[in-house]
Amino acid sequence: MLGVCYYPEHWNEDRWETDARRMRELGISFVRIGEFAWSRLEPSRGNYDFAWLDRAMDVLTKAGLKIVLGTPTATPPKWLIDEYPDILPYDEQGRPRGFGSRRHYTFSSETWWRESARIVEAVAERYGEHPGLVGWQTDNEYGCHDTTLSWGPEDLKAFRRWLRLRYQSADQLNEAWGSVFWSMEVGSFDEVALPNLTVTESNPATRLDFWRFHSDQIAAYDKMQCEIIRKHSPDRWITHNFMGFVLDFDHFQVADNLDLASWDSYPIGFVEKFPFSEAERNRWAETSHPDIAPFHHDLYRAVGRGRFWVMEQQPGPVNWAPWNPIPKPGMVRLWTWEALAHGAEVVSYFRWRQAPFAQEQMHAGLNLPGLDELSPGGREAEQVAKEFAIVGTLPEVQKAKVAIVFDYQSYWTTKIQPQGKDFHYEELTFRWYESLRRLGMDIDFVRPGASLDGYALVVLPCATEISVDLERQLRRFDGVLLIGPRTGSRTRNFSIPDNLPPGPLADLTGHRVLQVSTLRPGLAQSVTGEAAGAAIRWREDIEASGDVLARFGDGMPAFTRNGKIHYLACWPDEALLTATMAQVLDAAGLAKFEVPDHVRLRRRGNLVFAFNYGEDDWQVPAGMRIVLGESNLRPYEVTVWQA
Amino acid sequence: MLGVCYYPEHWNEDRWETDARRMRELGISFVRIGEFAWSRLEPSRGNYDFAWLDRAMDVLTKAGLKIVLGTPTATPPKWLIDEYPDILPYDEQGRPRGFGSRRHYTFSSETWWRESARIVEAVAERYGEHPGLVGWQTDNEYGCHDTTLSWGPEDLKAFRRWLRLRYQSADQLNEAWGSVFWSMEVGSFDEVALPNLTVTESNPATRLDFWRFHSDQIAAYDKMQCEIIRKHSPDRWITHNFMGFVLDFDHFQVADNLDLASWDSYPIGFVEKFPFSEAERNRWAETSHPDIAPFHHDLYRAVGRGRFWVMEQQPGPVNWAPWNPIPKPGMVRLWTWEALAHGAEVVSYFRWRQAPFAQEQMHAGLNLPGLDELSPGGREAEQVAKEFAIVGTLPEVQKAKVAIVFDYQSYWTTKIQPQGKDFHYEELTFRWYESLRRLGMDIDFVRPGASLDGYALVVLPCATEISVDLERQLRRFDGVLLIGPRTGSRTRNFSIPDNLPPGPLADLTGHRVLQVSTLRPGLAQSVTGEAAGAAIRWREDIEASGDVLARFGDGMPAFTRNGKIHYLACWPDEALLTATMAQVLDAAGLAKFEVPDHVRLRRRGNLVFAFNYGEDDWQVPAGMRIVLGESNLRPYEVTVWQA
């Protein structure tokens, strides 16, 4: 199904009917509205104006559209900020971040919670039972623009409260953080300082707790909104539109409050944000890398416990990356089909019409700026809608054979303490995902501590802390397991485990990490054995009691096996990574199907989807029953066949 | 004619006479003084000390020198800043910029206007009728060191006043800025915030108005000084010494108050500041790029409505660039002749003698540090003075055949919203200028909205907003017109025009821009047809109703013609740019005369000047009547002949 994001408040009221009709004609079923409209819903304190939104929702409903309504908390209006400046967030440099764009609030402000509750209540009360309403979106893109962490006086107050609950006494806090080091001990919680603007590095244990504290706050804040909404709108679902590559808070935890996950898919913009090489950025500039969107689809399917939408789908060039190329013709259609292949219930384009004014005026829409005329991307969306008739109802999504454990906290931990400047958790995980998909695999992501039952192969690229739940699941898992570097390297208190890494997993993996080497770009250490290639960036000196499958040039173990449990003691280059994955897939009895770097496959029920991100054709295996597209998969094209 | 900048307050009074005599012996006619001397003219509030300046001006006048006197407002003294700290400017990070160098004031401070008026009045009253005085310089290098914009409380107050005048009501401001987007609406002008330190990008319409506001302030401030000066010194001219590549305010507007323009020419320092490639920076490190100074000469000739000086001419190595090489022997002379060839009335060297103390102690002068002994650059100036006798009085400057429309606001607009990180307005304009000069053209710059009558070819590299005046002139122009990308892409309120770009020019150019692609370095899109090469950085998808002269690889129009009006829908690489210029020069019936990349020509009346910036000789066309130099133009040399 298709959807679209729409802003009735941006257009003259006499255009709404035409817009709604043309949406339906295009094949759109859902429309998301309202999430930035606070200044129109409450132009000054207490003076609510719902009349315009009543009319807009009626027009949309009458046209047959189903409405998703956003709470407007991402954009508190100026009168509110002037009344309560303590709402503003602070950056890590200690400066307040001002009014004039969006997300200008800190989750630590008690004022903000009260005001948020008030506007959410007002909106939920008014529209909770509206016949056109099918669901809610809370706020907009938590964490976007680095807004998870805030470093102001309200944050310090709330952080101290959070610490008091966690540690009970200053002594226990000092003990947990190792504050004796450098005389950092505090006599009471009121002595705790923010971990920014220190002379040199602040205590990593403090910084991790500061990060956890903020992540907890987002979950609690979202829960507060959900509870209000559910009170007034018990029969509608609630989601939040997460961003891509914003890993600053635990999305699993936030989604515990939600009925389904959704995310905002800007495949080309993300190419500039992800730590790709310049060569890769050039290669994928106009199509995106073929794993960027799928990685997120699969991750958010896990976050949504099986249910997810693409709430915002890039429909053409955007405005916010350093460079913003037009996608290759066909890509908007390809991305849409790909989201569906990965299980998206709805793909909703952002936005109906390019706004000719304000910050996003260079962001494409399905219609040209200000006009009732489809953009190139709009015409591709139209084509997808027509193809629905050919493909028919999509089958249920099946559980994959391969799972990746994804751990937000490990991202925080390795950001706090990179040890090597280019150790990026998200890149490590992405490369492992990419490698498995190059070998033809479908992949599920799994929350740390969730059940691993039923998978033939589980990979854990890096989990710095092994929680009790995660340990339990790893111990009961009976398939093939591949564990990556730094796993088990930290306790809950950000210390090195008493028995050295991997701490609680030592008996499972049969190894112990003595010391770690981080390697600047240009340095590599060869690895030979059953998997060959080189270690880059990160390399561990380990002792191993199990089988050594591959060794570094100096003879130390690089890749080990203890029963079905494999450990890779380095950041692998592409050759070593591919060989490692081949090894564990073989061990798990999974058949590999290698695809070129610009082609990807994805199964949904009995359908197989193939996507071509490159300039060269690719041939579908002979004898397939093709449902959509051709057996010669041309550039930027999609082919679907029955498995 | 030659001039020099001199600071009597820096030297013992008993050296003044020798200095003046040696200036005259060198061939210097004009001397600029006084522009940083406030702390000596008024050592504490109200205690004026003019005696020393009286004596200095008498010594200079007696020696036969004509004096240009600067108002000392670029350096308010410490006692004044301590008395009124609200004079200080604020940087974009919200920090006050302190005392201790120069230009430490904001144009928004009412205190500052009052104090400026007071000191200007005192100086103008004292010296307005001095027999040695020929003209005035207001302040020094407006905008230098990023001092056009300021972000403090005084600026917010003044900005709100300016907005109130422009928009009358908050509703009209909200409408103009599209503030409904992201709930940015304000209830009154007192709710308007500065557009800095926002969580993500602030509204570009706000930022453009903020920029216009500051540009207006400079013009008004300069006008205030001029009015005071004219009251007391009605028979002298007034100029301001503009900087190179400072485009933060509208120089045409400031010059409306002035009798002539002047600028400060540091050709080598600018090589490090302009967005050249590293290869170009290395190539031109010791000579400057051959279009850097000429570009400014031609631009300031327009700013000065035909009259300009070089007020400060680099006489050797400077101190303020990341690297400061000694110019190749001959370059100081070459730059001097080049300024004259482009119409400079006077070339005034900065400074008479290198000061061995304080910030500019590594900045060369015509004399060695502290000594009465010519520096290498001083000896080149001496040579120029001798050559005046050979060349004789220079003929009048003639109108060129080719004009470039130069638009300061387009620089602001594209800085506010680059969309592609390397879209630099000044570079685009510079490359078009360079390309035309490589084909042998003399060039006039034209203010947007000024008459285009009499030109055979007008090029408009980029004018984002088409003002009513500019549209009128373009419509009445009957020569060949070449228009570049992004032209007409914004309304006065920084919106996309209702009919899409180029807005009001749509019927002239016969095209419409649907979407824009910005291309990272390394990406290029081939262009073939009557002009061939590649698009880099910026490429538009356009619909065209006229002739398509060249197309992108995907078949879309790249270069179009509608009657005599040409449109180039991209940032051209060098090959495409040269081919495009050749095309329009042919269309305009102008004969090309191609020169190598290190040689440039310039005509002044019946004289032709040739300049050699490179290491290879160049042959003057045979049979010319040479006035200065040789027919074999050697490196760093000048040849002048009669046309």
Next chain:
Amino acid sequence: MLGVCYYPEHWNEDRWETDARRMRELGISFVRIGEFAWSRLEPSRGNYDFAWLDRAMDVLTKAGLKIVLGTPTATPPKWLIDEYPDILPYDEQGRPRGFGSRRHYTFSSETWWRESARIVEAVAERYGEHPGLVGWQTDNEYGCHDTTLSWGPEDLKAFRRWLRLRYQSADQLNEAWGSVFWSMEVGSFDEVALPNLTVTESNPATRLDFWRFHSDQIAAYDKMQCEIIRKHSPDRWITHNFMGFVLDFDHFQVADNLDLASWDSYPIGFVEKFPFSEAERNRWAETSHPDIAPFHHDLYRAVGRGRFWVMEQQPGPVNWAPWNPIPKPGMVRLWTWEALAHGAEVVSYFRWRQAPFAQEQMHAGLNLPGLDELSPGGREAEQVAKEFAIVGTLPEVQKAKVAIVFDYQSYWTTKIQPQGKDFHYEELTFRWYESLRRLGMDIDFVRPGASLDGYALVVLPCATEISVDLERQLRRFDGVLLIGPRTGSRTRNFSIPDNLPPGPLADLTGHRVLQVSTLRPGLAQSVTGEAAGAAIRWREDIEASGDVLARFGDGMPAFTRNGKIHYLACWPDEALLTATMAQVLDAAGLAKFEVPDHVRLRRRGNLVFAFNYGEDDWQVPAGMRIVLGESNLRPYEVTVWQA
């Protein structure tokens, strides 16, 4: 002798005895303790707790270890900062630098002096006569983490006091600084402003005085601690552990108060901090550059007037560089022997055991994190201890034949006014040192103004100001002298000398500098003659009255000789540098012995040490009586023979 840094407060008391015993078993004689323990020694104001340290010192003493006790002033505890926030330092951006790591104080705070005196007095009184105590360390790593300079209100107050003493009157200050330039004159010392956050460059004379002021403060602060210690502990020596490549204060001046110098040697971490090329960083990533540690050994031997320790020796990977590789096996041993070869009395490893918590948890120790088990580095230390028996007592260090004059102030001067962005004083000096060592030389460093008697060759890479003492020593020196660029280019007041550079040395060198060219990377100017190669980065135009040994491509003198005094008028590339050094060594009658770039020699008494930092073997000259190692010097190995 070997030592180790130990933190009894980090470990359960029941582990102390084992630790002490195992230290002795390893061969360790000295243990440094206490320098970060303030929060344990005084948990709240006035509540001293010495009991635990009493017990710890007794345990260590009983085990036969000799104790070095650090004053704990590098880490003032939180209660003290909360009581007196004026202790905090300010960064150059004007922000207070907060509590939460270390060195969070400014030397300008009077409160801080009082509180420092109090805690030092308490500790010195308690332990001054402890039988296990052999010496004291004041504070920890002055200047580390950019803590020499501070830019807060306390600093401004103290700076004004310092200026009043230096200049007596505002007039003299204005005169000295050339404040008339840009109207920077002050009417009283209370008008002096900090030289940061100015609109453009602040006055370099002010900045140099600001730097001197801070350097003086460190010396005075350290002296204050020393005087208190000496009162209570008259029979023990005092040192301070200086850092590598922290040149922000005058170490010679601080060491005037000390009995011996010590320094903290992290050879691999420094590779990332020193301005090496990327190629050099890759080449030496796992061994360090072969001159990094020796350069400091030789420098600190001079700072300590012949006596120095390595107080902290890197024992494996560290945590604080962008990348932190494991040293090649053998390097910990090699570095230890090398320090001894250069005259270190003790090499003390940092630290006994890797701490599994807080900021340095990834910093290796002699034992694995939290364990009683030697790390790989620990085993190398053990090997060194065993080898002591083979080599026996080391002979006395002899005076070298070659000396380098090292001048901290020239580092400050060239940082304040680089003129060319890549003129790094420390790099220039390092390259000259490296070049001499590649030719087989042992080197002494000499403080400017100290006696040069007895050296055959003295090199002075750069001394911007020629003090009276330095001039006197240079005039009386009768060996061969090589002087480098910028020498004598500034007076005491940061002006260009009246007679141009080299100012007071003009008659000695026989040259005068007319102007200077700084050359961006990629530019070079060839030099030919008795020394050939190229000038990069910096080149002077000089007039020379003596012999011209080599000339630039344009014929101007590049390398001159006036009697025995040589002057090099540029930054030499490697070829020119080597040729220059060969020339002056020949002139001094010193035999060269060229070694490959990965091998270095060092003599101590009658012993010659050879060290191999590379992957290729090196052959010891035939016929030597080898004391340790083999005649075939393998990678990362040491060979010692009798000369």
